[in-house]
Amino acid sequence: MDKPEVLFDESHCGQCACGEGLDFSFSFAFQPIVDAAQKSVYAYEALVRGTNGEGAMSVLSQVNERNRYSFDQICRVKAVKLASRLDMQPMLSINFMPNAVYRAEYCIRTTLAAAKTYNFDTSKIIFELTEGENLSSVEHLTSIIEAYQEMGFSTAIDDFGAGYSRFNIMMASPPDLLKLDMALVRNIHNEPNKQAVVAGIITMMRQLGGKIVAEGVETPEEYYWLRSQGITLFQGFLFAKPGFECLPEPVWPD
Incomplete structure (x- = not known):
């Protein structure tokens, strides 16, 4: 397979530069991991x-097989931009769609070009796989994880703990x-079975x-x-709700 050209082009992102074009717009809210x-x-x-802060499903419901690759690429660009x-100093966690990544080293070019354009340190990027997405090939996913870590x-x-283990x-x-998964976290202080499962994961x-x-x-x-x-990293409404196009400051339990 020939290597594709570098994909990122701000003026054409969402059209041919990122594959099949999108006919919808979107933005982001940010939630802290403390x-x-x-x-x-x-x-x-x-x-x-x-674009007006509507929930995720208003956007994700428009993603399909035809535009999945383009959506995945544009998500990366928009999140980095x-x-x-917002002058984000902590790390940035971006969800990605493994089924939209045919070769990690090729599909990452858009992200690298966007980071360079917007002067964002790529070492501060976390790529987050949603565990509920069903993948036919474990080897494909492990190749993506290994490639991203090597980069x-x-x-x-x-x-x-939810969906596909x-x-x-x-x-x-x-x-x-x-x-x-939040289903494991919910009311865990009162549920010994959940406690045993989470202790094993820890x-x-x-x-x-x-x-x-x-x-x-x-x-x-x-x-x-x-x-x-011994868990030190947390995310949830106890600390902060997602802030639309802003970086919420967390509050701390007494």
């Missing part, structure tokens, strides 16, 4: 929104971050040398139990 040990923001996750405009990016698996990925090519990640992010944390009780298990 480091409880340091009382600081570790990263901001870019969450897709409509907005993060740069200096951090990687994360989102929503771990990715223990095979953990064995083949573990990510830098694993984000617990042990696994420690042995693999990665970090856990507890996402969807809404109550102090959930936070304190998870914190007592």
